[in-house]
Amino acid sequence: MxxxxxxxxxxxxxxxxxxxxxxxxxxxxxxxxxxxxxxxxxxxxxxxxxxxxxxxxxxxxxxxxxxxxxxxxxxxxxxxxxxxxxxxxxxxxxxxxxxxxxxxxxxxxxxxxxxxxxxxxxxxxxxxxxxxxxxxxxxxxxxxxxxxxxxxxxxxxxxxxxxxxxxxxxxxxxxxxxxxxxxxxxxxxxxxxxxxxxxxxxxxxxxxxxxxxxxxxxxxxxxxxxxxxxxxxxxxxxxxxxxxxxxxxxxxxxxxxxxxxxxxxxxxxxxxxxxxLGGKASAIVLPPIGNLKKVAKDIVDGSLKLSGQRCDAINRVLVHKDLAPKLTSEITEIVKNMKIGNPFEEGVSSGPLIDRKAVERVSALVKDAVQKGAKICTGGKSRENYYEPTVLCNVPLESKIMWEETFGPVIPIYTFQNEEEAVEITNRSEYGLDNSVFTDDINIAWRVAKKIESGEVTVNGFPSHGIGFFPFGGVKQSGLGREGIGYSVEEFTNTKTIVYNLEE
CATH class of the missing domain: 3.40.605.10 (Aldehyde Dehydrogenase; Chain A, domain 1)
Structure with a gap:
């Protein structure tokens, strides 16, 4: 240091x-x-x-x-x-x-x-x-x-x-x-x-x-x-x-x-x-998928950028049972190779959380999940303001980390049986800011995206808002209004109507 x-x-x-x-x-x-x-x-x-x-x-x-x-x-x-x-x-x-x-x-x-x-x-x-x-x-x-x-x-x-x-x-x-x-x-x-x-x-x-x-x-x-x-x-x-x-x-x-x-x-x-306001983005992964390595990379990037301290971060991975073993392995392998440490050092990809209180909160969420049956596939340790990038496998739905905003470098993975279950779990959240859908079938992607209660749904990628070319904002407990180029200006203005009575 x-x-x-x-x-x-x-x-x-x-x-x-x-x-x-x-x-x-x-x-x-x-x-x-x-x-x-x-x-x-x-x-x-x-x-x-x-x-x-x-x-x-x-x-x-x-x-x-x-x-x-x-x-x-x-x-x-x-x-x-x-x-x-x-x-x-x-x-x-x-x-x-x-x-x-x-x-x-x-x-x-x-x-x-x-x-x-x-x-x-x-x-x-x-x-x-x-x-x-x-x-x-x-x-x-x-x-x-x-x-x-x-x-x-x-x-x-x-x-x-x-x-x-x-x-x-x-x-x-x-x-x-x-x-x-x-x-x-x-x-x-x-x-x-x-x-x-x-x-x-x-x-x-x-x-x-x-x-x-x-x-x-x-x-x-x-x-x-x-x-x-x-x-x-x-x-x-x-x-x-x-x-x-x-x-x-x-x-x-x-x-x-x-x-x-x-x-x-x-x-x-x-x-x-x-x-x-807050978010609890799901990454829903449905067959068919031809390139699971890319999906895994997108999920890791969407989950762990800025050590997960983002309202639009992927907070939970919902993966179909036919894809779960392979995707879990791919995600775990990527996360294992991440370097945590001082961001001034060469090659560091995961820096500190904002303070020790944030670390303690993430630790408590991981501990709760493990106590309820989840397995730590990699990570799970902390020191000072640093929490290791972590993958939780076989996470039960009753775990707090499946519902509370994580704001930390943890990827909880849940295996679902069918599309309806994945949509129901996603919509059960009090939040509705962002979600992602991964599949090679555009018809499935469209159908699922239409069902999700969310301000934005990203297909075959992680939520990323850049400078705001697309409107950004949430529904439910995730907020009111929209931000973005052109959209923010509307929020910052009022409409005035000036009526003229003209002589015939």
Whole structure:
């Protein structure tokens, strides 16, 4: 493991560091970060220790927002929402395109922050930054969906002599709350379309992993975003709850646990809300299958990327009895050869979980499954924040891991007898975010996909949403609304109807 000082040195080697000097101060060898409060960068008296899951050591300290700063951020956002609405659409796009250029120039900084702060492999960190870049570069596609309608009244005798113009307008102030697993990408797939639509945003990234979101906020500030249009709420959840109840917040967009999402719906009052919550994706494997090796690889990739800490990760494998022995063997062989460890080391494919509490939760789920009859085919051990990539065979349905979101590097495999059983098990879940179907028969794939209660079904592949060309969101306890290019913008706008009474 790298020492704490060597870990901090990685942050100090950020490419183009001079661009971030005015938001970072060194104190006793540890970088202290300012936060963006209503258009100004503030070093608070209190701070939050930021630890790396790689070795649990402090790598930075970030200013901690209090209620007074939250109120200032909100006040400035209320003013900025008018400025953002009045700012021509092409000017908003120009700001974001400049931000994309700056992010590309400074991307090594953000990549290092993701590796250090989240424990991502370098490949995954690069992927997150590149996806964020691509998302920004597609803002013109978002803009094309902010269109209106002309409705003539002549088709109704009560509206003769009247016409209506239907326009889409920004909702106003958006509170965006993002999770730890993709702190840059998910944060800014909320922020970017909200800004394109003409809103002001209060961004609440996870307090444990705030570094990459802060660096991106600095980039947007440098790109010329109007003051107050973006603030970074680095604070405990109670501050987010406080802001959620405010009548001056017009919309909440949240990605995270179903439990927290349900709480937000209770306290937020009458305002727009978008929720992307938990998932329990099944990979249903049905004959005929000509290439089980590819299916096994797809399942492993879909299950274990980012150590399984993804809402759209494959959480359970449901395989037909005729395919189960061979597929289980193929999956186990791949997982056995995975290298777990420090993501800075060459060849590491599985890094740490976000903290020790996450490891303990995964361990408890595996232990419960084993006690109820499952067999550990490989893995099953942990140390510090690391949990071995694990395959559980012959997992009984009563195991908790078959129903609870795992958020860890475990592949539970269940053998079913027929198609109807697989569909019933999948739909019995309280979640409905993603699922996968593997088969060489397109008719079977279509039939099963139609039966599954899910926001998305991927055929012959694992769920992967990229930059959001396809709409993404869940049903049941997995959320409300949709994200994606064009779809997010609709969430961040309201429809206004302007009716003209014309003289005959």
């Amino acid at each position: 790298r020492s704490g000082k060597r870990m901090i040195s990685e942050i100090l080697k950020l490419d183009k560091l001079e661009h971030f000097n005015d938001i970072i101060e060194m104190n006793n060898g540890i970088p202290h970060f300012k936060i963006l409060v209503g258009g100004r960068w503030v070093m608070a008296n209190a701070y939050i220790d930021v630890r790396s899951p790689i070795n649990n050591e402090i790598i930075a300290r970030v200013s901690k927002m209090d209620v007074q700063m939250a109120d200032e951020s909100l006040d400035k956002a209320v003013s900025a929402k008018r400025a953002m609405k009045d700012l021509p659409g092409f000017s908003r796009i120009e700001i974001l395109e400049k931000a994309a250029t700056l992010l590309d120039e400074r991307k090594e900084s953000v990549i290092n922050a993701l590796i250090l702060n989240v424990g991502k492999t370098r490949k995954d960190a690069i992927g997150e930054v590149d996806s964020t870049l691509d998302r920004i570069k597609n803002v013109k596609s978002d803009a094309r969906t902010i269109l209106g309608d002309f409705v003539p009244g002549e088709w109704s005798k009560h509206n003769k002599g009247r016409i209506a113009i239907v326009v889409r307008e920004p909702v106003g102030v958006v509170l965006a709350i993002s999770p730890f697993n993709y702190p840059l990408f998910i944060s800014y797939t909320k922020v970017i379309p909200a800004l394109v639509a003409g809103n002001a945003v209060l961004l609440k990234p996870p307090s444990a992993v705030p570094l990459a979101p802060l660096l991106m906020a600095k980039i947007l500030d440098d790109a010329g975003l109007p003051k107050g249009a973006l603030s970074t709420i680095i604070a405990p959840g109670i501050i987010a709850s406080y802001l959620s109840t405010s009548n001056f917040v017009d919309m909440i967009t949240f990605t995270g646990s179903t439990e927290t999402g349900l709480e937000l719906t209770k306290i937020s009052g009458v305002k727009k809300i978008h929720l992307e």
